[in-house]
Amino acid sequence: MGNRTDEELLPALSQGDEAAFTVVYRRRQGAIYRYALQMTGSAETAAEVTQEVFLALMRQGGRLNGDRGTVLSWLYAVARRQVLKHVAVERRYEGMPEDEAEPAVDPREEMEHADLREQLRALIPTLPAVFREVLALCVVEEMSYGEAARIAEVPEGTIRSRLHRAKAMLAERMAPAVRRVL
Amino acid sequence: MDRQLREWASEQRLESAPVGVELLLRRQLRARRWKRRMAWAAPLAAAAALAVFLWPQAKQAPVVEPVPVAARVVEPPAALVEEAPPDALPVRRARPPRGPAPQPFVAVGAWQAVEPIERANIVRTELPRATLARYGMPVGAGRWTEPAPVELLLGEDGTVRAIRLVSSVQ
Numbered sequence: 111m112g113n114r115t116d117e118e119l120l121p122a123l124s125q126g127d128e129a130a131f132t133v134v135y136r137r138r139q140g141a142i143y144r145y146a147l148q149m150t151g152s153a154e155t156a157a158e159v160t161q162e163v164f165l166a167l168m169r170q171g172g173r174l175n176g177d178r179g180t181v182l183s184w185l186y187a188v189a190r191r192q193v194l195k196h197v198a199v200e201r202r203y204e205g206m207p208e209d210e211a212e213p214a215v216d217p218r219e220e221m222e223h224a225d226l227r228e229q230l231r232a233l234i235p236t237l238p239a240v241f242r243e244v245l246a247l248c249v250v251e252e253m254s255y256g257e258a259a260r261i262a263e264v265p266e267g268t269i270r271s272r273l274h275r276a277k278a279m280l281a282e283r284m285a286p287a288v289r290r291v292l
Numbered sequence: 293m294d295r296q297l298r299e300w301a302s303e304q305r306l307e308s309a310p311v312g313v314e315l316l317l318r319r320q321l322r323a324r325r326w327k328r329r330m331a332w333a334a335p336l337a338a339a340a341a342l343a344v345f346l347w348p349q350a351k352q353a354p355v356v357e358p359v360p361v362a363a364r365v366v367e368p369p370a371a372l373v374e375e376a377p378p379d380a381l382p383v384r385r386a387r388p389p390r391g392p393a394p395q396p397f398v399a400v401g402a403w404q405a406v407e408p409i410e411r412a413n414i415v416r417t418e419l420p421r422a423t424l425a426r427y428g429m430p431v432g433a434g435r436w437t438e439p440a441p442v443e444l445l446l447g448e449d450g451t452v453r454a455i456r457l458v459s460s461v462q
Contacts, residue, residue, distance in 0.1 A: 126324060128318060131317075136314070139309045143308055144308075147304075157309055161316065164313075164317050227300065280297075
């Protein structure tokens, strides 16, 4: 069962087959959890989103059509809807702000003596959600622009430009600290 | 920047959902499967109960075989009485009639072969023993003129179908 694709496991999933469900869950939970974690910045919320996503698979798995898209893209779509609920509360994701949102606390002052990786780790959560999303999909999950565009429901060009801008923002924010460290 | 991002991505790939999420989901899956099974079983049980309820009504009224005149009353086996549930009401068995058991009916006249009859009346009366002797009943010597208590089995049309001797005690 482990060597079958998600789409091949759909009929068993619709029958409530626990083994099939476990295979799909173990194969995909990491990606969904990481996506939710990047988007919400909370491990607890990410676990909650992961649970909701796979509960939806449990309930609606029988209605999925493997010919119309992959199970993974469907899982991401559900995760994105769940994440939007949480991010909407933050008022960052709604309206899809492309401009840099000023973080509540300037992380540059707090990480003067930290190394570059630590700086990056601290800076990424301060990016607007659309940029965190593109980093999660294209950098962490190594998706193509096309795959990321389908999940984020935007054109490929938008994904490309968002990724470029995310990197530029990080570089800009890191620059003062890097100068001090170097 | 790209190198730092790649390192950060490698770190991120180690993240995964807590084990508790999988356990919870699998428990929910089992609960859903059980519910689904029950959802199927409940209407089935209801249908079965309905069928059991309607079956006797759907069946044609049973034709009760008329009791033959010479039919014997069979006592229920004692084992059945013994096996009654302990909380059941005590079974009160009918007291057997006193005196000797009644003799079987003997067909009279054209009713040589006793046919099952739907409704009959039994009339107790007395007949001369000589009359009884005509129907093959044992009569003691010298008592031909004495009357003997008998039961006459009358058919629906009032004709005597059978006759039997009874004890005067009965």
